[in-house]
Amino acid sequence: MSLQDISPQQAKQMCDSGGAVLIDVREPAEHSSKHIPNSKLLPLGRISASDIEDSQQNLVIYCQKGMRGKKACEKLIKDNPKLKVFNIVGGIENWEQCGFDTQRGQSTVMPLDRQVQLSIGVLLLLFSALTMGVSFNFIWAVVVIGSGLVVAGSTGFCGLGRVIAMMPWNQRA
Incomplete structure (x- = not known):
């Protein structure tokens, strides 16, 4: 089917x-x-x-x-x-x-897609600031994160989403 x-x-x-x-x-x-x-x-x-x-x-x-x-x-x-x-x-x-x-239920948890968006946003801001303020070599972290977004968008597979899904706060029922 x-x-x-x-x-x-x-x-x-x-x-x-x-x-x-x-x-x-x-x-x-x-x-x-x-x-x-x-x-x-x-x-x-x-x-x-x-x-x-x-x-x-x-x-x-x-x-x-x-x-x-x-x-x-x-x-x-x-x-x-x-x-x-x-x-x-x-x-x-x-x-x-x-x-x-x-x-x-009693507890509230941020939906997984929003956890991923927040994580990516924080990482991009952090590595952009490090690129501008510490060393241009931190640009490679921005490139890797951007590449991950391209892969996730084109294939539907999000490695960061899988990792975040395994975090303890997402496993508690």
Whole structure:
């Protein structure tokens, strides 16, 4: 089966009718701070078709904005082409904008994409300042960071995102 993008309305209808399992592919801390009720947590970095209990069930996948969800769907289909997987376009943010319920926890954590953006911004500012004030050789760090952004933008793979996802604050549930 191929990847199918669906709207939050379609996803809600599938789940309400009992025709789908809802899977959150964000990190544990993101899930514990806010998630769609009755969703199962299977983070993108560890998701596998072997985690799926009923391979005949429709799987509705979501993340924060839709990109990790799409990657999770692609990975599951690669592991088992017979799986029926659907990605919620716009993730949990779009789900909430449609007025559907989310369950909030006690803790709050910054979404992974914003953690990555903040980290890159801080590193670029730091190495730019070091380039101007200490040594021009620090420009190579700016070049490496910029190259990483080009790779992430063109391939969808973000190494920094993977590293930040493994940080302890993102693993706490």
